[in-house]
Amino acid sequence: MGGPEHRAGILGGEMRPLALVTGASSGIGREIARHLANGGYDVALVARREGLLRELAGELEAEHGCKAEVVVADLSDMSQVENVKQVVEEVDVLVNNAGFGKWGVLTDQEEASVEEMVDVNIRALTTLTRHYAGKMLGRGKGRILNVASIAAFQPGPGMAAYCATKSYVLSFSRSLHSELKGTGVTVTCLCPGYVETGFGEVAGMNLRGEIKSWSAIPASRVASIGVKAMERGRREVIPGLLNKPVPLFGRMLPVRLQLAIVRVVLMVGRPSR
Numbered sequence: 001m002g003g004p005e006h007r008a009g010i011l012g013g014e015m016r017p018l019a020l021v022t023g024a025s026s027g028i029g030r031e032i033a034r035h036l037a038n039g040g041y042d043v044a045l046v047a048r049r050e051g052l053l054r055e056l057a058g059e060l061e062a063e064h065g066c067k068a069e070v071v072v073a074d075l076s077d078m079s080q081v082e083n084v085k086q087v088v089e090e091v092d093v094l095v096n097n098a099g100f101g102k103w104g105v106l107t108d109q110e111e112a113s114v115e116e117m118v119d120v121n122i123r124a125l126t127t128l129t130r131h132y133a134g135k136m137l138g139r140g141k142g143r144i145l146n147v148a149s150i151a152a153f154q155p156g157p158g159m160a161a162y163c164a165t166k167s168y169v170l171s172f173s174r175s176l177h178s179e180l181k182g183t184g185v186t187v188t189c190l191c192p193g194y195v196e197t198g199f200g201e202v203a204g205m206n207l208r209g210e211i212k213s214w215s216a217i218p219a220s221r222v223a224s225i226g227v228k229a230m231e232r233g234r235r236e237v238i239p240g241l242l243n244k245p246v247p248l249f250g251r252m253l254p255v256r257l258q259l260a261i262v263r264v265v266l267m268v269g270r271p272s273r
Contacts, residue, residue, distance in 0.1 A: 016066065020044040020084075020091040022075060022128070023098030025052035028147060028195060031223035032095055037064040039227070044069045044088045047098065075124035076116035085131050090139075093230070094132045096125040096169075097147040101162035114161050121165035126172065133176070133185060141184040145230040146173045150193045150238060166191075170236070177235045186233035190226035193240055195219050 019036045023029035025047035033043050037060040045053045050072045057068035071087050073080040075098050099121045102109050129144060136142025149163075152170035156163030173189035180187060194216050222239045229237035238244050 016040050016042050017092035018042045018044060018088075018090075019093035019095060020046065020088050020128075020132070021095040021097060022046040022084075022124070023147075024056065025049040028190075028192065028219050028222055028226075029095070029097035030056055031220045032097060032145070032227060033060065033068075034220075035223050035227045036093065036095075037066045037068070040066075041093065042067040042069075044071055044091070046071045046073055046075070046084055048072065048074050076119040078119070078123065078127070081124045081127055084128070090135045091132055091142075092136075093143045093145070094128060095145045095147070096128060097145075098124065099147065099165070101159055103159055103162075105158075106160050109161075117161060118165060121162070122168050125169060129172075129176070129187075133180070133187075136185045137180070137183055139184075142186075143230050143233070144173075144176070144185070144187045145190060145226055146187065147190045147192070147226070148173070150191050152189075152191055174235060186230070188226070188230040188234050189236040190222070190229065191236060191238045192222045192226075193217065193238075193242075195222055 017040070019033075019041040021029050021033045021036070021043060024033045024043075024045040026049075029047070030052075033045055033056060037043055043057075043060060043066060045057055045068060047053055050070065053070045053072065057070050060066055060068045069088070071084055073084050075081055075084075100117055102113055102117060106114070125146060129146070133142070133144060136144075146169050148169040149166040151159065151163040152166035154163070170189050170191065173187050176187040177189075195218070217240045225237060225239040
């Protein structure tokens with residue numbers, strides 16, 4: 001997986017290794033697609049927003065000479081997840097980046113929205129990982145990058161379901177990294193902190209400005225760190241020096257104190273009931 005290898009292409013003709021990136025229309029997913037295209041990969045771009053995907057596909061093909069396939073899909077709908085598997089049969093790299101969060105007290109959130117979040121963050125990721133990992137094992141090589149969050153390392157009052165879904169992604173990725181050891185297939189979990197991507201707007205968050213200023217990392221930097229860690233077969237990576245102690249806090253601090261700290265960070269300025 002170190003460099004491009006021409007082979008019979010899934011998208012037609014001879015092409016370079018193929019990377020499938022979910023949530024590729026914006027943020028970290030878009031930047032990961034750019035890094036992979038620059039590194040010698042053809043890309044299959046998956047997201048709901050067709051216009052943004054086609055814009056990115058045109059950019060990547062023009063700048064990097066790669067082939068970029070657009071796959072429009074809402075990954076909260078399992079029939080559309082199945083369609084992704086049928087359209088893109090095999091990949092050399094799978095990037096499960098699609099995901100979103102909802103801010104506020106769980107009981108104040110719409111049931112459908114919470115279910116969609118669980119379906120995208122957990123169900124779609126698990127289904128795509130199992131499917132493509134099995135095909136990678138048949139070839140004896142492949143790389144999977146699952147995007148979690150530093151929210152995976154502690155409970156999150158104010159974003160209870162979101163933090164729980166990211167804890168699943170981290171645990172799932174760690175376990176698969178061990179299960180697939182020695183097979184030629186690697187699983188890496190990327191755990192970024194606050195990134196200026198539009199995630200906060202979708203989640204309805206209102207984080208303090210000082211939290212954003214000291215912890216924010218550009219999406220392009222996060223993508224670069226994640227891709228490099230994936231290529232090295234690392235189990236997990238946390239971008240940003242200030243974010244790296246977060247897992248240590250989770251191990252050292254009593255849960256009661258963790259809850260109190262995160263509650264202050266996440267629930268300041270939350271909408272009233």
